[in-house]
Amino acid sequence: MKNSILITLSITLTLISGFAVSEERGIGGVESLRGSAELETTRAADPLKRVPRDQVDIESSYVFQPPLIPHHIRSYEVSLNANKCLSCHGWKNAKQMGATKISVTHFTNRNDEVLADVSPRRYFCLQCHVTQSDAKPLVGNTFERVKSLQ
Incomplete structure (x- = not known):
């Protein structure tokens, strides 16, 4: 019972915080004034x-x-x-x-x-x-x- 509550709470928090894996965006694209980048890719330094x-x-x-x-x-x-x-x-x-x-x-x-x-x-x-x-x-x-x- 405790495990199922913890799992449900964990999934809910993940969805609320926006870090859920989405097929459209990958693992949460980061948008900034210098452009956008996926979190799993490393952009070369300016x-x-x-x-x-x-x-x-x-x-x-x-x-x-x-x-x-x-x-x-x-x-x-x-x-x-x-x-x-x-x-x-x-x-x-x-x-x-x-x-x-x-x-x-x-x-x-x-x-x-x-x-x-x-x-x-x-x-x-x-x-x-x-x-x-x-x-x-x-x-x-x-x-x-x-x-x-x-």
């Missing part, structure tokens, strides 16, 4: 996006937009123990390295208290900053820059 060698100054499109990173960051470590970005962009080394200093806003915590070091909520740079690349947009975009920045 080629790496090219990061321009020449630093192109792309202007901000809106107020408080995080600046784009104009260089590759492929081997940079940003973890709890290390932050490669700060070795150049930290206030101590920025002038010597010829890099832009991180903003003073990165030294305040959520209570607007000024800290002696980078705030933990601003430590993981790649949450906001991304590298410039030649990637084409995945979806159409009709965004227009703020008039005061034009």
Whole structure:
């Protein structure tokens, strides 16, 4: 009795979650902005996006937009123990390295208290900053820059 209830429950959950084998779709096709693929097939990885060698100054499109990173960051470590970005962009080394200093806003915590070091909520740079690349947009975009920045 318990086995039949468990089997019935298992089949019901499988059908509800959409993972049941269907002759029309195979084993649940995955649809994304990059196309569709069956779960059982492995698609080749997209080629790496090219990061321009020449630093192109792309202007901000809106107020408080995080600046784009104009260089590759492929081997940079940003973890709890290390932050490669700060070795150049930290206030101590920025002038010597010829890099832009991180903003003073990165030294305040959520209570607007000024800290002696980078705030933990601003430590993981790649949450906001991304590298410039030649990637084409995945979806159409009709965004227009703020008039005061034009």
